[in-house]
Amino acid sequence: MAKKPSSSLSSSGLLKLDLTCPVCLDHYTNPKILPCHHSFCQHCLEGLPLDKKNETYYLSCPTCRHRTELPEEGAGAFPAITFSILKEILCNLVTDTSFLPNPEEATCSDHGKPLELFCGRCNIVICVNCLYHEHRHHASRCELITDCYTKQCEELRKCLPPLEKKKESLKKVMSALSEREGEIRKRGEGVLEEIHEMVEEMISVLRQSEKKLIEQAKRVTDAKLKVLSEQMKSAEKCLSHLEKVKDCVEQSLKTGSPQQVLMSKKQMMESVV
Template structure:
């Protein structure tokens, strides 16, 4: 299957585009069977070698002549096995040689002239037959002129290349600035977050200390109330135990004799102890305010957090 020329570079075929799968396959078949390879020089004998420099298949007789010709003296003659290892290279060279010959089969002449009317290379027969009234010159004479024209045609391309290079430089400059600024912002964010964390940690320590102070104060009051209640309870238990023991072990005479002072002592103790006064005067009013969010302003966080540990009675 032939490969189409690249649309981005019309007229300029890549090496792969100059070759076809069929041509390579055909060449490989010939190399595998030397009797099918005709000598490019005499066309009558079977070729046994190939000139890598001019891509000609040669028979033994023509190889000797080839080496004697001055213009081919330094050419490298290789075996058909080497041709088999790189068929694309041989075919591309043969195609390049074919491109220097007129494409009209009946002409078989080298392309020596350039028709300016048709803007194409032609052979001697073309100049006489199909380009007779056209303006044409020898390629060697007009080559310099057309080279300059080709160079001038590149001016818009060169201008765009220069402009694109400048644009690329500008883009790369902006990329560097954006990347540098982005890294700087990331560093600033890191430092800011570290400061916020430090501030929150400091506030945490202060709030914990204040909450502990409130807790200790309340526990101290409750501890005193507990001791008073324990003392009163001990006194009441002593009275109860004494009366119960007297009833168990005392004689009727003893119980009745001590009845009046015992009842007096019971009334005295009962009047002395007021249970309602022994109830806790501290309330379980330590609370944490709800709805504080970590993404709020750090000042508000600190203020709100300080309010969280305030008891309803204030401190």
């Protein structure tokens, strides 16, 4: 059998990419690409009938009927086609020649025969042995490469205008996205400036409130300290008076006559009170 297509996104397979799923005929939803390079929505692949052999499930590509082993994780495990991949495809495919076959590798991997035929149904090159085995049921779709090469090249050339159109459309989308990015950045900067101004205003209000509260606290503190100072002066004055009365009483008791002590008792008692 001819060499099986790899699961990588080669340029020859990427030529088949479109924005519409060939199963549901709608725009792709979570597109996945099969090893045969045909792409479908994941939910469309999940709805395909499966063949089971030796505990392994297989699905057939709706486009070319290529039989593919279903991963254990299901259809979601097939490679995804992202917007960035599609953009790169459309921008580079026109000048990409990396998919051209290497003459040294143009032999069948199974039979070792030259790849001289092209199967129009499976879109792969095959050898004579492949024609009489795997492709015998649609041999009418197989032609010599020398006979169909020009026609196939013409079909490929027909892909170029749509690709160019899609590329231009993507450029417009990218331009719109870039413009939108600029608007979002500008709006974001405006919001940041508004936040900064609002915070500065709040800080100014808080500082004014702080100043008023500090002044009020100082006034209350000064008033209380003034009252306390007057009370201290009054207490000191009373203490000084009591000291004098005490000295007078003690002196009178020591040196005064009984008549003098009794005569001054009333005055000294009133001084104590």
